Amino acid sequence: MLTFYLVLLSITNQSQVNQKDFKRKKIINRLKNQGRHNSDCIFCRILDGLEEGTFIYRDDNVSAFMDIHPLFEGHTLVIPNEHFKDVTDVKPEIMAEVMKVAQIVSKLMIDNLGADGINIMHSTGRSAGQTIYHFHVHVLPRRIGDDAGFERWWFSRSHKASRDELQEVANRLTQR
Numbered sequence: 001m002l003t004f005y006l007v008l009l010s011i012t013n014q015s016q017v018n019q020k021d022f023k024r025k026k027i028i029n030r031l032k033n034q035g036r037h038n039s040d041c042i043f044c045r046i047l048d049g050l051e052e053g054t055f056i057y058r059d060d061n062v063s064a065f066m067d068i069h070p071l072f073e074g075h076t077l078v079i080p081n082e083h084f085k086d087v088t089d090v091k092p093e094i095m096a097e098v099m100k101v102a103q104i105v106s107k108l109m110i111d112n113l114g115a116d117g118i119n120i121m122h123s124t125g126r127s128a129g130q131t132i133y134h135f136h137v138h139v140l141p142r143r144i145g146d147d148a149g150f151e152r153w154w155f156s157r158s159h160k161a162s163r164d165e166l167q168e169v170a171n172r173l174t175q176r
């Protein structure tokens with residue numbers, strides 16, 4: 001009886017896995033047909049199952065998986081399933097969905113990984129440190145004393161700008 005139950009359980013699990021796999025393939029195939037997948041991109045290849053990925057979230061438009069070089073334990077990347085190169089390229093509504101998932105992941109880090117703080121980071125362009133040209137945000141779980149030097153760097157800014165200086169840059173920034 002127990003054997004029968006275990007076999008049944010494993011068939012159920014297997015069919016759930018197959019269903020998930022089928023859904024993932026359907027989503028990726030749709031993107032491929034629409035030319036919204038880039039087979040040269042490592043993140044597109046991870047989504048396609050051609051490269052290994054440790055996923056914690058997947059839906060029709062967004063996925064989240066573990067960063068292979070974690071800055072902190074639990075460091076997660078949240079990406080659109082569609083290939084966009086950076087923040088200038090991604091559709092605003094998709095970026096909003098990415099941020100919704102970043103919020104879900106942040107809460108999981110606080111509830112399940114003992115994080116008491118979160119950094120959400122993004123880089124566009126080489127000067128900003130972007131290395132993978134498929135839009136993504138980093139969700140970094142933080143704990144008091146984890147010390148990656150972030151705060152020291154962020155709070156080390158000593159230059160206080162004058163109002164004129166700020167206005168001049170603001171004018172240039174918003175000129176038409």
Ligand code: AMP
Pocket residue numbers: 042051053066067068069070077122123129130131132133
């Ligand atoms: P960025 O420098 O902002 O473009 O971030 C790219 C991130 O992708 C880095 O943190 C890498 O550690 C991560 N990364 C690169 N290759 C993989 C991979 N195969 N699986 C998971 N994360 C990766």
Ligand code: ZN
Pocket residue numbers: 037038041042043044045082083084133134
């Ligand atoms: Zn891609």
